[in-house]
Amino acid sequence: MAKIVTDVVCPFCGTLCDDLEVALDDSGEKILEVYNACAIGATKFLHSQAEDRLTRPRMKQEDGSWKDVTYDEAVEYTAKMLVDAKKPLMYGWSSTSCSAQSIGSELGEEVGACMDNTATVCHGSTLIAVQDVGVPSATLGEIANRADRVVFWGCNPAHAHPRHMSRYSIFPRGFFTGKGSKSRKMVVVDPRKTDTAKMADIHLQLEQGRDYELLSAIRIAIRGEKLPETVAGIPAKTIKEVADTLKSGRFSVIFFGMGVTHSLGKNHNIDIAIAVTRDLNDYTKAAIIPMRGHYNVTGSGQVWGWQFGYPFCLDLSRGFPRYNPGDSSSNDLLIRDEVDAVFTLGSDPGAHFPVGSVKKIAQLPSVCIDPHITPTSAVSKLHVPVAFVGVEVGGCAYRMDNVPIETRKVVEPPEGMLTDEEFLAKVLDRVKKIKGVA
Amino acid sequence: MAKITLTATKTPELRLEAENISPDIFAGKSVAEIAQLHVFVGKESQKLGDYFEVAGESGSTAANTTIVINGDVSRVKYIGMKMTDGEVIINGDADMYVGAWMSGGKITANGSVDAFSGLGMTGGELTVKGNAGNYLGAAYRGDWRGMQGGIIRVSGNAGSDIGTFMRGGTIIIGGNVDVHVGTHMEGGTIIVKGDAKSRVGGQMVKGEIYVFGDIEVMMPGFQYRKDVDIEVDGTEGSFALYEGDIGERHGKKKGETIYGQLYMKY
Numbered sequence: 001m002a003k004i005v006t007d008v009v010c011p012f013c014g015t016l017c018d019d020l021e022v023a024l025d026d027s028g029e030k031i032l033e034v035y036n037a038c039a040i041g042a043t044k045f046l047h048s049q050a051e052d053r054l055t056r057p058r059m060k061q062e063d064g065s066w067k068d069v070t071y072d073e074a075v076e077y078t079a080k081m082l083v084d085a086k087k088p089l090m091y092g093w094s095s096t097s098c099s100a101q102s103i104g105s106e107l108g109e110e111v112g113a114c115m116d117n118t119a120t121v122c123h124g125s126t127l128i129a130v131q132d133v134g135v136p137s138a139t140l141g142e143i144a145n146r147a148d149r150v151v152f153w154g155c156n157p158a159h160a161h162p163r164h165m166s167r168y169s170i171f172p173r174g175f176f177t178g179k180g181s182k183s184r185k186m187v188v189v190d191p192r193k194t195d196t197a198k199m200a201d202i203h204l205q206l207e208q209g210r211d212y213e214l215l216s217a218i219r220i221a222i223r224g225e226k227l228p229e230t231v232a233g234i235p236a237k238t239i240k241e242v243a244d245t246l247k248s249g250r251f252s253v254i255f256f257g258m259g260v261t262h263s264l265g266k267n268h269n270i271d272i273a274i275a276v277t278r279d280l281n282d283y284t285k286a287a288i289i290p291m292r293g294h295y296n297v298t299g300s301g302q303v304w305g306w307q308f309g310y311p312f313c314l315d316l317s318r319g320f321p322r323y324n325p326g327d328s329s330s331n332d333l334l335i336r337d338e339v340d341a342v343f344t345l346g347s348d349p350g351a352h353f354p355v356g357s358v359k360k361i362a363q364l365p366s367v368c369i370d371p372h373i374t375p376t377s378a379v380s381k382l383h384v385p386v387a388f389v390g391v392e393v394g395g396c397a398y399r400m401d402n403v404p405i406e407t408r409k410v411v412e413p414p415e416g417m418l419t420d421e422e423f424l425a426k427v428l429d430r431v432k433k434i435k436g437v438a
Numbered sequence: 439m440a441k442i443t444l445t446a447t448k449t450p451e452l453r454l455e456a457e458n459i460s461p462d463i464f465a466g467k468s469v470a471e472i473a474q475l476h477v478f479v480g481k482e483s484q485k486l487g488d489y490f491e492v493a494g495e496s497g498s499t500a501a502n503t504t505i506v507i508n509g510d511v512s513r514v515k516y517i518g519m520k521m522t523d524g525e526v527i528i529n530g531d532a533d534m535y536v537g538a539w540m541s542g543g544k545i546t547a548n549g550s551v552d553a554f555s556g557l558g559m560t561g562g563e564l565t566v567k568g569n570a571g572n573y574l575g576a577a578y579r580g581d582w583r584g585m586q587g588g589i590i591r592v593s594g595n596a597g598s599d600i601g602t603f604m605r606g607g608t609i610i611i612g613g614n615v616d617v618h619v620g621t622h623m624e625g626g627t628i629i630v631k632g633d634a635k636s637r638v639g640g641q642m643v644k645g646e647i648y649v650f651g652d653i654e655v656m657m658p659g660f661q662y663r664k665d666v667d668i669e670v671d672g673t674e675g676s677f678a679l680y681e682g683d684i685g686e687r688h689g690k691k692k693g694e695t696i697y698g699q700l701y702m703k704y
Contacts, residue, residue: 226684327554
């Protein structure tokens with residue numbers, strides 16, 4: 001008889017589904033099946049049980065081969081690397097708990113690091129726009145219960161956030177949305193006919209990279225002013241129709257993804273999308289929510305927000321926090337030769353950064369803390385495997401709408417394995433000893 | 439006018455943060471004192487003299503101090519940051535934040551400057567003979583006040599996000615510019631003598647933008663008003679006047695709505 005663990009939180013994407021059920025074998029040590037999760041979430045749980053999983057740190061040798069080392073040796077190398085570097089980069093922080101991020105912040109402050117999270121290549125531009133013009137937002141619970149006009153702009157939740165539409169945005173029958181998807185109008189803005197776009201009532205198939213112009217046109221249409229014949233390849237008539245649809249709803253919401261945050265214009269696209277939301281509030285209730293990726297990238301912005309005042313791209317090298325994406329952002333630092341050591345935790349820049357940046361990581365002293373073997377671990381000098389947060393250790397994570405949710409421990413990690421938090425605490429301790437401050 | 443010459447002797451391994459290179463800081467200091475001023479490489483504090491040979495003498499005040507920088511300073515940030523008076527001449531390329539938040543005096547870069555130059559400046563004169571990077575005369579992150587006064591003149595091209603949240607002063611670009619010129623502009627003048635890409639004057643509230651060349655894609659929020667014959671920075675010509683950004687909020691003066699003005703040369 002399998003043991004079922006209920007109300008498990010999924011540590012994969014920013015939707016942070018909290019209704020998973022995990023079946024364990026009689027010993028309670030092995031995961032047999034994951035229910036309610038999407039394919040990606042389920043795989044994350046099952047992958048933690050992979051037989052070829054690394055359980056001890058390993059160091060790259062001169063000939064490129066790997067040699068197993070102890071956690072103590074790994075702590076020593078990491079601490080020394082961070083203390084010796086003039087400007088170390090500490091990147092990642094999105095797939096770990098808030099308490100680990102908090103210890104990481106203390107470590108970053110102690111060694112004068114540049115600290116950055118995955119928002120730098122994701123929703124960082126959203127955070128810049130929010131600083132520029134503010135944000136009218138809502139929780140996903142409000143969306144499920146109230147939203148009758150849903151816009152997906154430059155995102156494809158059918159593939160990237162597979163349960164978003166069924167749990168929160170399109171299908172659920174909420175308090176004021178009793179007919180589920182029938183009570184909602186769905187607008188998708190995407191140059192491609194994605195699986196999400198195929199479900200839409202209106203699909204605006206705009207020209208690539210013309211989001212800013214189209215959003216501006218919607219503002220003009222909301223105000224009832226004159227429009228050019230076409231904007232971004234969309235006829236004025238259709239733009240007016242969309243503006244009227246959004247105005248006529250009882251609650252409109254715009255969800256947006258990397259199609260606008262990292263295409264031409266970046267933060268300005270979000271800035272004007274927020275302006276559209278603000279304009280809509282003259283006629284109805286409207287909110288805007290970013291489709292955050294990693295399950296706790298929002299949390300890392302929150303933690304740094306209350307600790308340093310800035311959500312990403314932190315430069316602590318002078319002993320006080322400075323922030324200016326474009327200068328203190330990871331890729332600019334790497335490509336402009338501004339850092340001399342790289343520490344990665346809870347993310348995979350090797351798979352997502354431009355090749356120029358990845359080459360720099362390969363050339364510099366580098367540490368990768370990750371339960372998986374990744375392109376980043378492959379180019380790093382030291383790879384430290386740790387326990388899976390949300391599977392083998394609990395911890396707080398922030399959902400994409402800034403709601404904190406405590407993830408649950410389901411099984412024990414392999415024997416003798418450290419968690420992110422424990423490893424960071426050991427490194428911090430060692431750094432303080434090396435610097436003579438402890 | 440007293441002159442201090444800085445000659446770069448060493449290329450920094452990482453980038454050098456040298457906000458002390460300013461007439462305000464150099465004024466009244468001896469050559470030896472200037473060489474002792476700090477520069478930062480990451481978390482390490484080093485001496486200006488480690489990277490530059492310092493010669494000449496400084497004036498008693500910022501106003502009568504000129505700093506001439508020779509050699510490669512393309513990896514040196516913050517030259518002339520927050521300066522209030524005096525002069526800086528850079529004989530070559532410089533890195534980011536040249537003349538950021540400057541309120542007076544004059545900076546001449548005989549090469550190119552990187553991003554964030556003239557950031558939030560309130561006065562003075564920044565002349566760049568080469569190209570300028572992104573965010574020229576823009577606002578610092580989260581600030582709603584970009585350039586508020588003074589003049590920036592670039593002979594070559596400039597990058598994107600020029601004059602974001604600009605509220606006053608003048609930016610003149612001799613060459614072409616990238617996307618987003620004068621986004622959220624609330625005053626001041628931007629003159630582009632070459633071509634502009636898309637998104638000129640997006641979310642613009644007030645102020646003037648002149649474009650001599652082409653705009654790749656016009657913002658939908660600009661409406662043609664009339665043709666005007668005017669002189670712009672010494673060039674006379676016919677311009678088409680557009681007003682916008684119609685989608686943005688706009689104030690009123692004497693019952694008339696005030697729009698941002700975009701002039702395109704025929």
